[in-house]
Amino acid sequence: MRAFAVLLDRLSFTASRNAKLRLIRDHLADAPDPDRGWALAALTGALSFTAAKPAIIRQAVEARVDAELFRLSYDYVGDLAETAALIWPARHGANREPELSEVIDTLNTAKRGEVQGLLEGWLDALDADGRWALLKLVTGGLRVGVSARLAWQAAADFGGVEVADIQEVWHAQTPPYADLLAWLDGKTERPAAMAHGRFRPVMLAQPIDEVVDLPKLDPAAYAAEWKWDGIRVQAVSEGGVKRLYSRTGEDVSAAFPDVVDALAYEGAIDGELLVLREGRVAPFGDLQQRLNRKTADAKLMVSHPAGIRAYDLLAAEGEDLRALPFAERRARLEAFVNAVASDRIDLSPLVPFETWDDLAVQRAGPPLGDAQSAEGLMLKRLDSRYEAGRPKGPWFKWKRDPHLIDAVLMYAQRGHGKRSSFYSDFTFGVWTEDADGIHVLTPVGKAYFGFTDEELKQLDKFVRDHTVDRFGPVRSVTATREFGLVLEVAFEGLQRSKRHKSGVAMRFPRISRIRWDKPAKEADELATLERMLEQIER
C-alpha cells in the first residue's frame, strides 16, 4: 500500500505528461504482483468501490476525535477524505500495514456492515499518505490527473510495446492483469485478444499541410467525407456483448444506453457520436450535456437523442475487416448500415470531387444542411488498411479555417509544471457597452496555447510590467480603451452559454498572433461574436 500511496501522491501534484508516464512506468517495474496490477486497475478506472460512503468515514473519525477539533480541522483542510487521513490518530504497532491487494480482495468479499470496521483497522495501520490513498480508493474516483489512455501508455513504455497492442488486448483481460504484465515483463507471449465486445485501437488522421502535402497527393487515390463535430466512437456488438468505446478505448456505454440498445448487429462500427434529431446533427453543445455522466438521464435521452454516423466497418459477422482496403470496407459498411436500418445509425456520406480545388470550394462553403456544422473534411486513401495510431499518409484531416477575433488581454494566471514560473493562462475580452453607454471589456474566453516559447516570455513580461491587481495566482493587467494588449484569438466554434457573462463560449480558443501593433480600442466588439453566432446557427 505504501508504494501505491506514494505513487498517487506524486501523480496528484505532477503536471507534466512525461513525468506522470515515468512515475507509473517505474511503479510497474518496482511493485510486486499482484499489487502493480491492482494499481493499473485503479488508474484505468477498472475498480469501483461504493461501499464506503462519506458518512462512514465521518462516523469513524468522530468516534476517535473530539467533534470540535474535527470541525476546526475540516474547516481548515476543506476536504473530508483528506481531513480524515490527516487527523486519524496513529496507533503505533497496532496492525501490520495492509498490501493493496489485501485491501481490494477483502473489500470485494466484505458485507456492507463490515466495511467500517475494516476501514478503521486499515486506517490504524497506515500513515497519512497511506490513509489518503486508501480513502481515495474506497470512495471511488482517484482524481490524480491520469486517464486510462495515459496509464496504458505507461504500461506500453514499461513493456517496450505499442500502446495499440495494449488497447487491443485490454478488454479481454481482468484485474490484476497477471497475463498482461507477464507479457510486458517479456516472460510470455501476448495474451489473446479474442473477447466478445472488445475494443480495436483506433486509426487517426494527420492534419494536412495545404502547401506541402496537398499538391503531392493524387485526388483520384482518395475519398473525402465530412469530419463531424461530435465524439469519435467505436460501437461493438458481438455475441450479445454491446459496448460503446471512446477513441482511447474507455467504455462510455453507461452514459448512452439509447445508442447501445440500437446496436442490433454482429460487428464493430467506427463512427461519430452525435445528437441526432430526425436525422439532423445538433450542435456540439447538445452532445456535451450527455457526456461525462456515469448514468444516463431519462429526460435528457428524450430531448437529446444520440446516434452514430458511421465512418468505417472494422468487423462483421466474426470477420476482421481491418486489413481490407478502405474502398472495400466502405462498400461493406454501406450494405451493413442499410441492413441494420436503425434511425440511430446512419452513414457518413462521401463527398464527390474531381480536383483538390473542387474540394477546397466545398470546404470553404459547405452545402446547406449538416455539412455546415462539420469541422472540415477527412481524406482517406482508397487502398488504406485500418491501422492503429496516426500513420502519416493514408488519412488526413483538412479542417475548416478557424474563426478569428481580436480581443484584449484582461487576466493572466500562472501555469503548472514547466510553466509554473510563467503567467501562461490568458483570459481575454471584447468591447461592449454598459448601461451608461461606456465601453467596457467583457471576458469571452481563456487560452493557454498557440504561442511560441519566445512569445510566452514576452507575454509573461507584459503581464508583470502591467499588473494592476493580484488575486492569488491571477493578475489583472491594464486593459483600457487607451492601453491594452490585443491578442488575435483563433477558435473552432462558438456556442451560446449561460455560464459566461458574455453569453458566448468558444471551442478550442488559442492565441494565433500577438498584435503588439494594434491599439486596444480597435479590438472587436461583442456584437461581432453575436453575428458569427447567428451565422453558425442559421
Add this chain to the structure above:
Amino acid sequence: MTPSHRFEQVLRPTPKGLWCPEGDFYIDPPRPVDRAVITHGHADHARAGHGAVLATPETLAIMGERYGADFAGQTQSLAYGERLKVGGVEVSLAPAGHVLGSAQATVRQNGLTVTASGDYKRRRDPTCASFEPVPSDVFITEATFGLPVFRHPPDTQEIGRLLRSVQQFPERAHLVGAYALGKAQRVIRLLREAGYDETIYVHGALERLNRLYEHFGVDLGPLAPATGSKADFAGRIIVAPPSAIADRWSRRFPDPVTAFASGWMSVRARVRQRGVELPLILSDHADWDELTATLTELSPQEIWITHGRDDALRRWAELQGLTARALHLVGYEDEDDD
C-alpha cells in the same frame, strides 16, 4: 489576586509584546524598544533598532549577519543554562530546538517561573541544540501547527522522497524551497546524513547564513553557487528561498522539479496553491503531537498561547483539564509562509 494576575507580575502581554515589569524588558517585541530579550533570529522575532539586546551568542551573530553589526545600541550574550539578574528578576535561556541559537526565555521572580518558549520543535535537528523542558508555572507556547491535522512525518522519510525523485528524474534539476535561516541548512544537513555527498547548489541569499552555520560547527559539505549553464544542473539539488522557486530565477534550471520544505505541505490545497510538484513536510515548528506532548509533560499551572491556532489548542487543553489562554500577540508570522 488570581493566579493570572500573580503571573502577570512576572511577564505580561501588552500591545508592544511580552513585557517584564520588574526587569523592564520585552521578549521578541515587534517594534524597537529600549531593552529586548530575543529568542531566535527569524525576522518577526528579531528586529533591528532596539536599545539593548540580550540573546544567545548564535542569535546575536545571526542578527549581526542580517542587519549589520550596529543592529542594536548594545548587546549582551547569555549562554544556555546561565542565569542573569535583570532588575528584580532572574533570566535564563534554554534550547528551543527551532533553529541555530534558538532559546526559550525563562523569567523567575519570588518563586514563580514563567517560560516564553518562542518558536520550538521537539524532534532532533542536526543543526541546533534540542529543546530542553523547563519546569514552569506558566509555559508560553506558539501554536503555528496547532491543529490535529498537522503531524509531521519523520525527516528521513521526506528526505528519502527527495532523493528518490532525483534518482527517478536524472535529467531534471531539483529545486528545493527552504527558508534561508534554519530550514535551508537543516535540509542540507539532513541530505548529508542520508549519505548524499554531491555538491549542493545554493541561491545567493543563503550563502552568508550557510557560512555562519559552518562557523558554529554545522558541517554542510560541498556547496556551490547556483550559477552555470542549464545542462550543468541536470540531476542536481539546488536549495533556494521559497520565493525564488516559482519565479523567473528558476528558469535557469532544466525542467526543475519544484520541491518545498515546509510544515504546510501536509495540506494538499497549500501544495497546489504554490504550484509545488514535490512537497516535503519538514517544519521547524512543533506539530500537534509535539505541542500536546510538551504541554502534558510540563503540565504548567497556565498555558499561554502567543500565535497560531489557539482555538484548537485551547479546546485540547480544556479536554485535558488544563488552563489555557490566548494572548493574541500580533506581528508573528510563520517563516514558511512568506
